[in-house]
Amino acid sequence: MVRQEFLTAIKAGQEGRELSREEILLLLSSTDEEENQLLFSEADRVRQNAVGDEVHLRAIVEFSNYCVQNCLYCGLRRDNHELVRYRMSPAEIVEVAIKARTQGFQTVVLQSGEDSWFTGDRLAGVIQKIKEQADLAITLSVGERTYADYWAWKKAGADRYLLKYETTSPALFKNLRPERDLADRLKALGSLQELGYEVGSGNMVGLPGQTNEDLAADIQLFCKMDFDMIGISPFIAHPQTPLARVVNGELGKVLKVLAITRIVTKDTNLPATTATGIVQDKGRQEALLSGANVIMLNMTPSAYRKHYQIYPGKERSPLEMQAIPEMLFSLRRKIGLGKGQRIHSRPAEKPESLPPANFSLLSI
Numbered sequence: 001m002v003r004q005e006f007l008t009a010i011k012a013g014q015e016g017r018e019l020s021r022e023e024i025l026l027l028l029s030s031t032d033e034e035e036n037q038l039l040f041s042e043a044d045r046v047r048q049n050a051v052g053d054e055v056h057l058r059a060i061v062e063f064s065n066y067c068v069q070n071c072l073y074c075g076l077r078r079d080n081h082e083l084v085r086y087r088m089s090p091a092e093i094v095e096v097a098i099k100a101r102t103q104g105f106q107t108v109v110l111q112s113g114e115d116s117w118f119t120g121d122r123l124a125g126v127i128q129k130i131k132e133q134a135d136l137a138i139t140l141s142v143g144e145r146t147y148a149d150y151w152a153w154k155k156a157g158a159d160r161y162l163l164k165y166e167t168t169s170p171a172l173f174k175n176l177r178p179e180r181d182l183a184d185r186l187k188a189l190g191s192l193q194e195l196g197y198e199v200g201s202g203n204m205v206g207l208p209g210q211t212n213e214d215l216a217a218d219i220q221l222f223c224k225m226d227f228d229m230i231g232i233s234p235f236i237a238h239p240q241t242p243l244a245r246v247v248n249g250e251l252g253k254v255l256k257v258l259a260i261t262r263i264v265t266k267d268t269n270l271p272a273t274t275a276t277g278i279v280q281d282k283g284r285q286e287a288l289l290s291g292a293n294v295i296m297l298n299m300t301p302s303a304y305r306k307h308y309q310i311y312p313g314k315e316r317s318p319l320e321m322q323a324i325p326e327m328l329f330s331l332r333r334k335i336g337l338g339k340g341q342r343i344h345s346r347p348a349e350k351p352e353s354l355p356p357a358n359f360s361l362l363s364i
């Protein structure tokens with residue numbers, strides 16, 4: 001039985017009215033199957049109206065698993081000495097990107113740990129070479145770097161930047177990313193927007209100690225920062241990390257966060273993340289029915305792929321390029337043409353300036 005207040009919250013999205021924190025919590029916390037199905041179908045309706053039926057494919061190249069950071073949840077953390085480390089050469093990265101273009105991809109995502117071997121200049125050289133040889137949009141996902149690096153890479157031709165904040169809870173962030181500060185990360189996101197990148201962020205669902213209030217704050221910040229892409233993934237415990245024994249995040253909660261994010265942001269590009277397909281078979285299909293419109297496919301050479309262990313099981317990602325047309329056909333969706341940049345369905349409301357140095361989460 002759908003409650004009146006639940007219907008009112010869903011309608012707030014339809015009417016273009018901002019959802020309040022209480023309404024987001026109401027949508028997040030329902031245990032009623034009928035209400036949850038209504039939430040998912042409303043997100044699917046908003047997705048169709050705002051961004052259509054196209055699903056944009058991105059080729060991801062995980063070019064280095066070296067990382068100076070020590071995030072508690074991540075298999076690439078520097079204290080994981082069991083991990084075999086690798087670093088692709090600049091020439092190899094360019095070669096794989098060009099191969100992705102010949103296979104039909106129009107966006108390549110270059111992802112790595114925070115690896116200082118790839119200096120600003122070195123990575124700028126890779127970006128420049130790819131741009132010279134292939135008509136590809138380039139997304140970078142290489143962590144927190146200096147403003148000068150962001151600038152050099154933009155100048156070299158990079159189009160987009162992914163920098164997930166994982167959680168907006170300062171306490172949780174500090175606990176999970178001991179050497180980093182949430183305010184710095186938000187400031188970096190503001191800098192990237194200022195430099196003209198399409199900017200993506202995102203969170204993890206099911207982190208130890210995370211509450212629905214934390215997730216509601218994450219969603220409100222997605223809206224406030226007006227991100228072009230938002231990745232929402234379940235937490236998956238990695239056996240070689242301090243969180244090895246923590247229970248994985250639930251797909252159902254991930255789908256709710258995804259659906260509400262679609263309803264409030266409308267036209268943002270939302271991937272059906274690889275991790276959703278790891279926690280549950282057909283998780284990515286479920287995500288595509290709950291507001292998602294992007295899929296990332298792994299182009300990392302197989303010799304390296306098994307070592308890019310942010311979380312376990314990733315290298316066995318069940319979705320391959322050959323399976324995409326049939327899968328999308330079964331969902332009445334189609335492969336996106338073009339580079340799949342964000343198409344604003346309403347006037348862009350970019351933040352006017354960088355978040356100030358003392359950016360406060362209390363203002364969300």
Ligand code: SF4
Binds near residue numbers: 068113
């Ligand atoms: S989450 Fe990113 S920054 Fe943290 S350890 Fe993993 S790769 Fe490094």
